Amino acid sequence: MPTHNRLGFTTRAIHAGEAPDPLTGAHGVPIYQNSTFALGTMERFQEFWDGAANAWGYSRDGNPTVARLEEKVANLEGAKACVASASGMGAISATLLTVGANGGHIVAAEQIYNTANKLVNEDLPQYGMSFSRVNITDLDAVEAAITPQTTAIYTEVFSNPSLTVADVPALAELAHRRGAKLVIDNTFLSPALYRPIEDGADLVIHSATKYLSGHGEVLAGVVSGSSEAIEPIRIKSMRLGSTLSPIAAWLLMTGMRTLPLRMERHSQNARAVAAFLAAHPAVASCHYPGLPNDPGYATASRLLGTDSAFGGMVTISLNGGADSIAPFVESLKVITLATSLGDTSSLAWPILGTDLVRLSIGLEDEADLLADLDNALERIPG
Ligand SMILES: Cc1ncc(COP(=O)(O)O)c(C=O)c1O
CATH class of the missing domain: 3.90.1150.10 (Aspartate Aminotransferase, domain 1)
Structure with a gap:
């Protein structure tokens, strides 16, 4: 079905990414619970090796069920591309390692989810990244923390746990004026209530474990943005091994319809x-x-x-x-x-x-x- 953005949000939540299976006509996305795929010819082998779209070869690098989920999420976020991870932390790690590569500096909200806070304080600095922590509601403080090395501003929209509210359009204007990206964690709201990309965010992360799944039965993470911004994050996720499993992607799609x-x-x-x-x-x-x-x-x-x-x-x-x-x-x-x-x-x-x-x-x-x-x-x- 056409999944362009002129259809209503609820219609897209149900149909985006969900064309009938071309092989069997199965209504709904099948679970391709396979690690490897028969390639048959050297031509197909080469396509897989070159990373061609739909040339499935090995599920850590890409899987048809997971790809459908990514299509659904990108559609709902109003993004061009999405990459799924094995957890929200997988999505956050791959994103920050990418936007903060080569000694980047990130201005991060002082209040973020506990494990993300530890990642930022304890782990990522071991790999040459640096962070300044600011009250994200104080735009002057955010601007003052930006340096020539700043590659991104990173915040949750509604913070975990105190529910402070980040002014996403103002942060996007500020980030772009200073040559940085705006990375938003939108877990508490979901794209049904708020779509940060429409307000200028470059990358939007969710712990899909939460509202996107909605039924407490999977761990998953997603990051959406432009194709150019998502591609290096996809490669990072793949090499770090935090790829989402097909069955988790399938459960997530079921949850997302409602x-x-x-x-x-x-x-x-x-x-x-x-x-x-x-x-x-x-x-x-x-x-x-x-x-x-x-x-x-x-x-x-x-x-x-x-x-x-x-x-x-x-x-x-x-x-x-x-x-x-x-x-x-x-x-x-x-x-x-x-x-x-x-x-x-x-x-x-x-x-x-x-x-x-x-x-x-x-x-x-x-x-x-x-x-x-x-x-x-x-x-x-x-
Ligand atoms: C706002 C927020 N972001 C990210 C995460 C991490 O997600 P996960 O538990 O799926 O790794 C959480 C988990 O509670 C969260 O609340």
């Missing part, structure tokens, strides 16, 4: 939960960019073009401080004490070293979520 429907419901539920928690006497602070008094609200509503769909992540601190976290999370019955996010079921995760609890609000009935939270907040000793 992405816009799920994001609507995640947003609806999270908005109700955030409003409830913000007004609850046991809650000290509630971070949700969809609350009109949240510091990120103005930027978030401008970027997302909405005053109602801000995603499913809510982070709170409790009046009882760190001591109240255990009685709270251990009393939850519908919401599970577990890491990860973007699942159909709601998950709660304390952020160690802080007094924050991150809530990934799922697709359950709103009344059950509110009752579960109310009950758990009542269990905190006064």
Whole structure:
């Protein structure tokens, strides 16, 4: 089917990358769960060796099921190309190693996902890259951190876990004026709610483990951008060996068909939960960019073009401080004490070293979520 961008987002979420299998007519993408492919002729061998499109030879280098997933993601992001990885961290590693190659300097948000933070602080500097960490909402500080060696600005749109909001169009203007790329992690929103490439980002990363999959059953990562920007990242992923497996790509495509429907419901539920928690006497602070008094609200509503769909992540601190976290999370019955996010079921995760609890609000009935939270907040000793 034609998957050009004039079709609506929900239609493309279902159909992009999903033409019937040419061999059997199977409706939906088959799982090519093979490591190697018979090449038959030396001509075909040469095509594979030269990296020609659709010349499948070895699944670390490329696989037809994974290629369909990449087509779907690129379409939804409004990008020309995408490369999938075995996890979100695989996508982040291959991207930063590429944009920061040859001693590059990257200006990175001071708050990013915990393991990405360790990668930036502990691992990548061992390979000649340097980083400056800044408050990404302070554009003067971002500009001041840029040096002649700066090759990229790197941030999440809604940060993990505090949900600060990055002004992507302003950062894109700044990055491009100073000859750098803008690398965005859009995991918390997904392309159903926000497409950073439309606002000037050069590369958009997702932990596809989260909302893109939506069902907590795969680990995966994706990076999208122009063909010129993605090709070296694809080569890096391949050589580092972080290629996505065909079955994970297939599960991901299944999940992605309902992405816009799920994001609507995640947003609806999270908005109700955030409003409830913000007004609850046991809650000290509630971070949700969809609350009109949240510091990120103005930027978030401008970027997302909405005053109602801000995603499913809510982070709170409790009046009882760190001591109240255990009685709270251990009393939850519908919401599970577990890491990860973007699942159909709601998950709660304390952020160690802080007094924050991150809530990934799922697709359950709103009344059950509110009752579960109310009950758990009542269990905190006064
Ligand atoms: C914003 C963000 N980016 C990247 C990652 C890493 O993704 P993965 O766990 O799929 O490696 C995570 C994981 O929680 C995340 O929250």
